[in-house]
Amino acid sequence: MKGCEEVSHLPSALLIKAIDEELPGGEAQEVESHLATCDSCRRRYQALRQVSGRIESAVAARQVELSSEQRTRLETELDARELAARAKPGASHVVRRLSWAVAIAAALAFLLLVAPQWRQSVKRTGSAAAAQPSAFEVDGESFVALPYSNPDLPLNTSHIVQMQVPVQSLADAGIVFEPISNEVAAQDRSVLADVLLGMDGRPVGIHVLASE
Amino acid sequence: MGNSVVGQADTLPLPSTTWKADYLQDTAVRRLVLEQYDRECVPLRRYLQFLGMDADSAQETVHEAFLKLHQHLLGGGDRANLRAWLYRVSHNLARNTQSAFRSSRTDSLPDVTVSGELASPAASIEQELLAEERNRLVRDAIGGLSAAQRDCLVLRAQGFKYREIAEVLNLSVSTVGENIQRGLEKVKELL
Ligand SMILES: [Zn+2]
Numbered sequence: 001m002k003g004c005e006e007v008s009h010l011p012s013a014l015l016i017k018a019i020d021e022e023l024p025g026g027e028a029q030e031v032e033s034h035l036a037t038c039d040s041c042r043r044r045y046q047a048l049r050q051v052s053g054r055i056e057s058a059v060a061a062r063q064v065e066l067s068s069e070q071r072t073r074l075e076t077e078l079d080a081r082e083l084a085a086r087a088k089p090g091a092s093h094v095v096r097r098l099s100w101a102v103a104i105a106a107a108l109a110f111l112l113l114v115a116p117q118w119r120q121s122v123k124r125t126g127s128a129a130a131a132q133p134s135a136f137e138v139d140g141e142s143f144v145a146l147p148y149s150n151p152d153l154p155l156n157t158s159h160i161v162q163m164q165v166p167v168q169s170l171a172d173a174g175i176v177f178e179p180i181s182n183e184v185a186a187q188d189r190s191v192l193a194d195v196l197l198g199m200d201g202r203p204v205g206i207h208v209l210a211s212e
Numbered sequence: 213m214g215n216s217v218v219g220q221a222d223t224l225p226l227p228s229t230t231w232k233a234d235y236l237q238d239t240a241v242r243r244l245v246l247e248q249y250d251r252e253c254v255p256l257r258r259y260l261q262f263l264g265m266d267a268d269s270a271q272e273t274v275h276e277a278f279l280k281l282h283q284h285l286l287g288g289g290d291r292a293n294l295r296a297w298l299y300r301v302s303h304n305l306a307r308n309t310q311s312a313f314r315s316s317r318t319d320s321l322p323d324v325t326v327s328g329e330l331a332s333p334a335a336s337i338e339q340e341l342l343a344e345e346r347n348r349l350v351r352d353a354i355g356g357l358s359a360a361q362r363d364c365l366v367l368r369a370q371g372f373k374y375r376e377i378a379e380v381l382n383l384s385v386s387t388v389g390e391n392i393q394r395g396l397e398k399v400k401e402l403l
Contacts, residue, residue, distance in 0.1 A: 012393055012396075012397060013389065013390075013393045016389075016392060016393050016396060017389065020368065020373075020374065020392075022373070022374050022389070047400065048396060048400065051396060051399055051400040051403060052368075052369070052396065054346065054350050054403065055350055055354070055365060055366075055368075055369045055396075055399065056369040057343075057346075057347065057350075058346075058347040058350035058351055058354075058369075059258060059259075059262055059366055059369040059370060060258075060369075061343070061344075061347045062258040062261055062262055064254045064257045064258055064261070064267070064270075065267065066253070066254065070253075070271065070275065071246075071249065071250075071253075073275070074245075074246070074249060074275060074278055074279070075246065077279060078242055078245060078246075078279070078282050081279065081282060081283070081286075082238055082242070082286070085286060
């Protein structure tokens with residue numbers, strides 16, 4: 001047995017690592033058997049443990065003032081960031097150019113479904129971004145809000161899809177085009193628009209670009 | 213309805229399924245961030261304040277760190293040990309702000325407990341004051357350490373393993389061990 005000759009007492013580094021359970025099994029075993037037989041090292045071990053405990057108490061006692069407002073603020077910013085991230089053409093999201101035929105299920109079916117719930121009529125003149133209360137911006141692009149069928153779903157991610165949208169379905173949704181320019185004429189025409197689709201794949205906003 | 217097919221019908225993954233998947237993924241990310249927030253917000257702010265940051269800056273820094281976590285996760289970043297990730301990011305953010313990491317000696321304000329919270333009899337108020345005095349001594353002792361020793365000791369006190377501390381502070385594991393040893397011995401002498 002090594003015993004407790006001066007030379008073979010355990011260095012503090014080893015004792016501290018033993019306290020912190022940072023020693024490999026073999027070494028931990030050696031420390032343990034030494035401590036079992038050496039009062040001097042055991043006292044040092046206990047003193048180091050005690051200091052460690054006092055530091056832990058002091059850190060844990062640090063007062064931190066919490067308010068629910070901070071969490072709410074974080075949630076709000078997370079939502080905004082997800083919306084922006086999803087709408088932006090970039091790495092994690094896609095701007096797809098889809099024909100109306102492709103997107104018809106997602107877009108038109110939705111418009112027809114929810115149109116009755118939406119009574120607000122938005123007048124649009126051409127493709128200029130109008131500052132209406134129901135308009136909002138995503139990445140600098142202005143969208144007219146479409147009726148949204150599922151208010152429980154957070155609108156914090158989106159895709160922008162460029163598609164041809166029949167004027168009639170826009171009218172059904174309450175977006176009326178005034179035939180000021182010749183951009184939009186008859187009811188059976190369609191217009192090219194950026195449609196902002198929410199996370200559930202349903203349109204939440206539209207920005208008319210030009211008529212077909 | 214006027215179903216006129218305009219333009220080429222290019223890639224046709226059914227859009228709604230893709231979006232559905234994205235939606236679910238984003239919801240999971242958001243939930244994960246808020247879970248981490250509920251768990252780590254207080255200890256993180258404690259850590260920053262212990263390092264000498266004032267309460268308001270610590271709060272802002274932690275807020276910023278969680279926004280970065282969200283970004284990290286949305287970008288498909290590594291999810292292993294988010295706790296260490298949060299501390300590392302907070303630590304780096306704090307180091308970049310002017311108020312952070314001045315000597316924590318100057319930050320020896322008592323851990324004021326709001327008086328209303330103390331509905332305790334005189335004896336335990338006395339105990340609290342005693343505990344407060346002991347904590348102040350520890351804070352002062354830690355304030356006298358080198359920044360690396362202080363950082364390592366506080367992280368250790370918050371239950372991090374050396375490997376994690378090394379990750380947070382961008383040090384080697386053996387350097388972490390040395391800092392802890394030197395720091396702990398100094399504090400022991402001072403107490
Ligand atoms: Zn010994």
